[in-house]
Amino acid sequence: MxxxxxxxxxxxxxxxxxxxxxxxxxxxxxxxxxxxxxxxxxxxxxxxxxxxxxxxxxxxxxxxxxxxxxxxxxxxxxxxxxxxxxLNTTPIQAKSQKIYDSISLSTYGKSLSQGKYLHLPEAEVDISFSYGRPAFDQFPIKLWRKLLSRHCQANKYILDYTYDSQGYLLLREAIAAYLSRSRAVKCNSGQIIIVGGSQQGIDLITRILIDRGDWVAVEDPGYLSARRAFLAQGANLFPVSVDKSGLIVNHLTTAIIPKVKLVYVTPSHQFPTGATLSLARRLELLAWAQKSRVMIIEDDYDSEYRYGERPIPALQGLDQGNSVIYVGTFSKVLFPALRLGYLVLPANLVPIFARGKWLADRQCNLLEQYALTDFISEGHLERHIRRMRSLYDGRRQTLVQSLFEHFGNTIEILGENAGMHLMVKFNTQLGDDEIVQRAALAGVNIGAAYPQYLKDSPGSEFIFGYAELSNQKIQEGVRRLAEVIPIQN
Ligand SMILES: Cc1ncc(COP(=O)(O)O)c(C=O)c1O
Structure with a gap:
């Protein structure tokens, strides 16, 4: 003890x-x-x-x-x-406000003391449409175990600090080859930093590029965890609306605001609306970023999954001016607990990010990096993605069919034929929290989209993750929702 x-x-x-x-x-x-x-x-x-x-x-x-x-x-x-x-034993959490009052916190600390940053366990329900979860039971765990044990040895190459906080070279080479093949990203292994998931990548970018008071443009609605990282660093957020073609770029380029330093976008599959940023807007955004010397963060979190449509090449591959930092993750194609992702950086930023990574946590876990290298190089990654693409496509179709079957034309399904979630707009008088509560009572978890909005949310929009659920569960979940959500015709 x-x-x-x-x-x-x-x-x-x-x-x-x-x-x-x-x-x-x-x-x-x-x-x-x-x-x-x-x-x-x-x-x-x-x-x-x-x-x-x-x-x-x-x-x-x-x-x-x-x-x-x-x-x-x-x-x-x-x-x-x-x-x-x-006893003076008020639990530590209950005392926390007093602690904040008596300790002078940094901007970062103050932001953490105010927000709801924790990933709280969700209520136990029979059927959860929570987003971002891959099909865990489909992960080739035996193969993964074999790859881990292949490298699990008591030697310094596995157990020691590395001299390379950028990440294991062969993994970076495998990722560079994969990205240029499948995402048309232009890079070599020297531009890649292996990070602890996208979130650490976004956090590093924020610390390295953003000072208190700087402006960061974000999609509205958009990814909460990215926004929180910017706010924690003291950034001001400039919300830019999204429509069916993604970020409305001219709202940004014509805005009368102080100089924006960073723009965060999810061009392949806008989070959460599912829109794809059109080619015209991509070119407009890149030209503006280059002219205004603004960096773009391209978060390509679930781009691997497009169903029956041409894959959309990454924004980074169109960039002529070193304006894009590409962020990728293995959380969606493998599993979130792996905590491995990558940044593709303009070459001049690499040494600074490598030092930032070293200061933050030295390096990512080597054993997993070795196993992942083999997983990619031996073709398992692309095979797994192909298998999951077909599975998720089927699940998405089941979800869409069930929704129309039970709610008819009263609902609107937003987003492209892609990703691991879709957004649904219900036509109902009920408030969003009431719908979530009623669903929970029926044993179903759905997430309202309004927390993803900075400006007013239109309401009645919900995010449905489907990748983890069997077709039967999807059908049953929608059936139960139809019983508790009265619709208007
Ligand atoms: C927009 C977006 N980016 C990135 C991620 C993945 O984050 P991480 O790689 O830190 O697990 C998610 C997860 O839901 C997401 O929705």
């Missing part, structure tokens, strides 16, 4: 008093909670490198004062019946 307390052998206060004071303080501040087990006197003496008699003496003082209790055969515990007035 690890149990960290501070004692100073050189201090005037005897050691047993120091141990006593530290444990008492830990109980009073709630760090140790009633009923929590303490290490035995022998273990704690070893941990603190003090004699066992010292620890025994402090435990005895705490026992006699009622802070600790012993249960014969089980050990020493924080007393369960501490007198309330003794």
């Amino acid at each position: 690890d149990f960290v307390i501070n004692i100073d052998p050189k201090a005037a206060l005897p050691l047993h008093r120091q141990v006593y004071t530290e444990i008492r303080q830990a109980i009073l501040t709630g760090r140790l909670t009633p009923g929590e087990k303490l290490p035995s006197t022998r273990v704690l003496a070893q941990l603190l490198t003090v004699s066992r008699a010292t620890v025994t003496q402090s435990y005895e003082m705490l026992l006699s004062e009622g802070y600790l209790e012993t249960i014969i055969g089980s050990g020493t515990f924080v007393c369960r019946q501490l007198p309330d007035e003794l």
Whole structure:
């Protein structure tokens, strides 16, 4: 058991008093909670490198004062019946506001203290249309295990720091080849940084390019986690509306606002509306970015999935002026817990990002990088994507058919034939929260789109993720929704 307390052998206060004071303080501040087990006197003496008699003496003082209790055969515990007035143990979370008040937080810290940034577990329901989840049961886990164990060895190439915070070279080469083949991205391995998912990529971009007060243009509606990263750095957000052809670029180019430094876009499959940025708008955006010296973040999060339509090449491949940072992730094509993604950077920015990555967390986990290299180079990635494309296509069709079957023409389905979610607009008098609640009572989870809006949301729009659900579950989920959402004709 690890149990960290501070004692100073050189201090005037005897050691047993120091141990006593530290444990008492830990109980009073709630760090140790009633009923929590303490290490035995022998273990704690070893941990603190003090004699066992010292620890025994402090435990005895705490026992006699009622802070600790012993249960014969089980050990020493924080007393369960501490007198309330003794305790100052408001749980740490409940105290957090006070802590924020008394500590001077950075812009970043203040932003984190205000937002709802945690990824909270969703309520247990029978059928969840939550977005962003691939079909976990289809992941070739045996193969993945084989690739991991192929590289899982006790040597420094797997277990040590690397000298290359940019990421494992062969993985970067495999990604560069894959991107130029499948996404028409123009890059070589030297422009790639392996990051802990898109989110770390966006976070690094923000820290490196954005100062407090800078303006960042974002799609509206748009991806919340990117917006939060910009806000946390003190950026001002400039929302740009989206229509069926994606970001309305001329709202940006003709806007009378202070200079924008960064634009965040999801051109292949706008999140959450599912629109594809038209070629004309892509060219307009690139020309403007080059002229105005603005960087574009292209988040290509689920571009691998287009059904029955030509794949849309990445914006980055059209860029003539080093204006695009391309962000990609393996969260959708493999699984989110892998935490591997990549940035494709203009060459001059690479050394700065490599240093930023080194400062943030040194490097991504090497074992997974080795396994992923083989997964890509041996053709498994593209095979898996092809298989999932056909599976998700079927699931999407099932969802669309079920929605029309139960809601008829009263609903509108937004977005292209692509990705792992679609957006649905219901024609109903009910409020969005009421719909979510009614759905939950029917054992179905759907997400309202309004939190993705910066300006007013039109309402009644919901995001349906379908990749993880079987056709039967999709049909059953929509059937249950139709029972609880009254529609207007
Ligand atoms: C727009 C967008 N970008 C990126 C991601 C993936 O993030 P990450 O790679 O950090 O898992 C998501 C996940 O839902 C997303 O919706």
